[in-house]
Amino acid sequence: LKIVPNQDEHYADFVYDLTIEPTHTFVSQGLILHNTISVAKAGVMATLKSRCSLLAAANPKLGRFDKYEPIAPQINLTPALMSRFDLIFVLTDDPDTKRDSAIAQHILKSNYAGELATQAAWNQDISQEDIDNALMVIMPVVDPEMLRKYVAYARKNIFPTLSEEAKEYFLKYYVGLRSQGQDTNKPVPVTARQLEALIRLGEASARLRLSDKVTLDDAKRVVKILEACLRKVGVDPETGFLDADIIASGTTKSTRDRTKSVIDIIRDVSKEQQGPAPRDAVLDRAEELGIERAKAEEIIDRMRRDGDVFEPRPGMLKLP
Numbered sequence: 536l537k538i539v540p541n542q543d544e545h546y547a548d549f550v551y552d553l554t555i556e557p558t559h560t561f562v563s564q565g566l567i568l569h570n571t572i573s574v575a576k577a578g579v580m581a582t583l584k585s586r587c588s589l590l591a592a593a594n595p596k597l598g599r600f601d602k603y604e605p606i607a608p609q610i611n612l613t614p615a616l617m618s619r620f621d622l623i624f625v626l627t628d629d630p631d632t633k634r635d636s637a638i639a640q641h642i643l644k645s646n647y648a649g650e651l652a653t654q655a656a657w658n659q660d661i662s663q664e665d666i667d668n669a670l671m672v673i674m675p676v677v678d679p680e681m682l683r684k685y686v687a688y689a690r691k692n693i694f695p696t697l698s699e700e701a702k703e704y705f706l707k708y709y710v711g712l713r714s715q716g717q718d719t720n721k722p723v724p725v726t727a728r729q730l731e732a733l734i735r736l737g738e739a740s741a742r743l744r745l746s747d748k749v750t751l752d753d754a755k756r757v758v759k760i761l762e763a764c765l766r767k768v769g770v771d772p773e774t775g776f777l778d779a780d781i782i783a784s785g786t787t788k789s790t791r792d793r794t795k796s797v798i799d800i801i802r803d804v805s806k807e808q809q810g811p812a813p814r815d816a817v818l819d820r821a822e823e824l825g826i827e828r829a830k831a832e833e834i835i836d837r838m839r840r841d842g843d844v845f846e847p848r849p850g851m852l853k854l855p
Contacts, residue, residue: 589620591620593610593611593612595609595610596609596610596611597609599627599628600625600627602627602772603772604772605771605772605781605785605786605787605790606623606625606767606768606781606782607768607781607782607785608785614782614783614784614785617782617785618728618782618783621732621735621736621761622732622736622760622761622764623764623767623768623782624764624767624768625767625768641672641673644669644672644673645672645673647669648666648669648670648672648673651665651666651669652666652669652670688745689742689743689745690742693741693742693745693746693747694742694747695737695738695741695742695746695747695748695749696747696748696749697734697737697738697748697749698748698749698750698751700750700751700754701737701749701750701751701753701754704751704754704755704758705730705733705734705737705754705758708733708758709725709729709730709733712724712725712729712777713725715776715777721776721788722771722774722776722777722778722779722780722787722788723778723779723780724765724769724776724777724778724779725765725769725777725779726779726783729761729765729779732761733754733757733758733761736757736760736761737749737753737754737757739757740753740756740757741753765777768781768782769781769782771787771788771789773787773789774787774788774789776788790834793826793830793831793834794834794837794838796821796824796826797817797821797826797831797834797835797838798838798843798844798854800812800817800820800821800824801817801844801852801853801854802854803820804816804817804820805852805853805854810851810853811846811847811848811851811852811853812851812852812853813850813851813852814835814846814850814851814852815850817831817835817852818831818832818835835852842855843855
């Protein structure tokens with residue numbers, strides 16, 4: 536994609552505005568999943584390459600994150616789309632006296648600086664020095680324009696490669712995490728996608744330093760970042776184990792195991808009844824196996840929505 540100024544030889548009286556709807560489908564099926572944009576409108580059919588960095592922000596479905604539930608179901612994005620992001624951070628609004636005080640002071644000082652600048656237009660007692668001193672608290676440490684130029688230069692001219700130390704560190708970390716899932720009763724902690732994310736993040740860390748080599752320090756830095764991310768969004772809140780399927784499929788291994796148990800119960804009860812299984816009997820049997828009644832009801836309701844089980848009549852369950 537290229538921005539062409541509407542002037543000189545590129546000047547045009549009219550500009551054709553191309554709109555692609557719906558945006559969600561456009562993003563999930565093209566830009567992120569395949570790094571392409573397919574356009575079919577007004578006789579124009581084309582597939583454009585769109586390899587780019589992507590920063591996205593979203594709100595949880597219920598307004599706030601529940602730390603006792605998996606993160607993926609709380610975000611209204613498909614698991615296939617979420618799994619394409621290298622890093623996912625959960626921002627929670629937890630009360631903290633020290634941090635809340637610092638944020639409140641910054642907001643108050645920012646408001647004061649803005650009002651002071653407005654008053655200066657008609658109040659001659661306010662000097663430019665007073666305004667500059669007030670604005671110091673809200674001015675960024677690094678000039679935004681300078682930061683844009685720095686990033687643009689790094690992206691255009693710096694193409695880092697992995698050093699042997701960085702390769703070894705990534706390999707040891709990845710294999711170490713994978714080994715935690717060798718037990719059949721434990722979930723798979725990470726997939727090759729996380730290893731690819733480490734490589735990209737390591738290259739980004741080196742590029743930020745304008746270095747052509749991804750060093751061991753870069754590797755350690757990005758592993759800490761990815762580890763913090765996984766501990767926030769990739770941990771099964773019930774077992775405390777890392778589970779790659781939380782993001783990839785939106786379902787934890789513990790939930791899958793319970794679902795399988797409920798299916799087996801419905802099948803067994805149906806055989807005993809020689810017909811549809813009574814819902815209450817299924818719930819009672821689930822409790823005997825250690826599955827909470829509320830969890831079992833939640834699983835049955837989800838299976839009904841997904842078409843994995845149906846009710847031929849109220850209170851009776853039958854597998855397809």
